[in-house]
Amino acid sequence: MTSLLDQIPPFTILEQTMNNSDSDSAASLQLSPTNPSAVPRSASQKAAALKARLGKILSASGVKAAEQEDGPSHFGFGADRIDAALRGHAEAPGLPCAALHELHAADKGDRTSAAAMALLLAQRCRAPGSGNRPILWVSESGEAGRQGRLYPPGLAELGIDPSTIVHVDAPDSIAALRAAADGVRSPAIAAVIVELSGRKPRGLDLTATRRLSLSAQKSGVLGLLLRSGSDADNPLPTAAFSRWQVAAAPSLALGGNAPGQSAFDIILLRHRSGLYGLSARLEWNRDDQLFREQQSSESTPQSGAVPAVAAVRAAHPGTRAA
Numbered sequence: 608m609t610s611l612l613d614q615i616p617p618f619t620i621l622e623q624t625m626n627n628s629d630s631d632s633a634a635s636l637q638l639s640p641t642n643p644s645a646v647p648r649s650a651s652q653k654a655a656a657l658k659a660r661l662g663k664i665l666s667a668s669g670v671k672a673a674e675q676e677d678g679p680s681h682f683g684f685g686a687d688r689i690d691a692a693l694r695g696h697a698e699a700p701g702l703p704c705a706a707l708h709e710l711h712a713a714d715k716g717d718r719t720s721a722a723a724m725a726l727l728l729a730q731r732c733r734a735p736g737s738g739n740r741p742i743l744w745v746s747e748s749g750e751a752g753r754q755g756r757l758y759p760p761g762l763a764e765l766g767i768d769p770s771t772i773v774h775v776d777a778p779d780s781i782a783a784l785r786a787a788a789d790g791v792r793s794p795a796i797a798a799v800i801v802e803l804s805g806r807k808p809r810g811l812d813l814t815a816t817r818r819l820s821l822s823a824q825k826s827g828v829l830g831l832l833l834r835s836g837s838d839a840d841n842p843l844p845t846a847a848f849s850r851w852q853v854a855a856a857p858s859l860a861l862g863g864n865a866p867g868q869s870a871f872d873i874i875l876l877r878h879r880s881g882l883y884g885l886s887a888r889l890e891w892n893r894d895d896q897l898f899r900e901q902q903s904s905e906s907t908p909q910s911g912a913v914p915a916v917a918a919v920r921a922a923h924p925g926t927r928a929a
Contacts, residue, residue, distance in 0.1 A: 680704060682732040682829075685897025689887050693849075693878070702849060704732045707820040707830035709847035711839040711876070713854035718835040719755075720871055721853040722802070723765065725831045727891055727898075729798035730767055732829045739771045740797035743790040745783045748776040750804045765869065766893035771797075781810035784819075791822040791830050798829035804836045807843060816845040839876060850877035856888050859901065868892060870901055 683690030683701030690700040712721035759769035777783035787801035858867035875885035889898040
């Protein structure tokens, strides 16, 4: 698991670079009074100059701006029926990458499955050939200590490289939302997952989620709000584009009654286009990096209603706080 001491979050490096570039550019403009054309005279010129400067900074850091990103505008589960149903008004199957989406654990025991689903959706949203931009995971330190932390061997079994995850331990829910907002603004990040527990976390409201949503639209970064211990039937109002409920499902056993692939029951609770009630039982195929609808019969043996691999594990000696 990558810690903040091992790897500085890319958005922090980006902000420092931008500040240095701004001061250098301002100094050079002030030292060139004989060249008035070097100074933007209108708001549009200033915006164009700032955008060009940001493009140079991102280019130097190996990251493209959101407008230049070759990645897809939408991502799907990989299951044709589900992705086609999510087409909505966008004329593209799946869910928009540049948006905030909300995931609720169906029950206390489903937190691991909801966490795994968030990570796998972030993995699906990563653009091919994007250089494995990191996923920023933000959680409250107290809840992480009680409920468990990301488990690197489990992540590897799901096909996710643990070294591409930056884990931030925030002291409380307000700090977690602030850290997530900083991360979503940076196109150096592939996705930001902010995990909040309880029915009414402090600071979680329409204003905070709208800020996350608008930042995601501007940067192209996927935002995922992961909720555990919440009331999915009567959730807090948010600006999320979609809201899902996730539960662990029985996986189909492999040969020799070996544990099968991780399985999830998902229900769509809300969608910006008005779609409601979509549900499916999905299996994760780590080799193809996609979900498939589970096809089973009554005679098919099952491994039990638990994820085949745990993405989150509590009190494990190999885990540590970031």
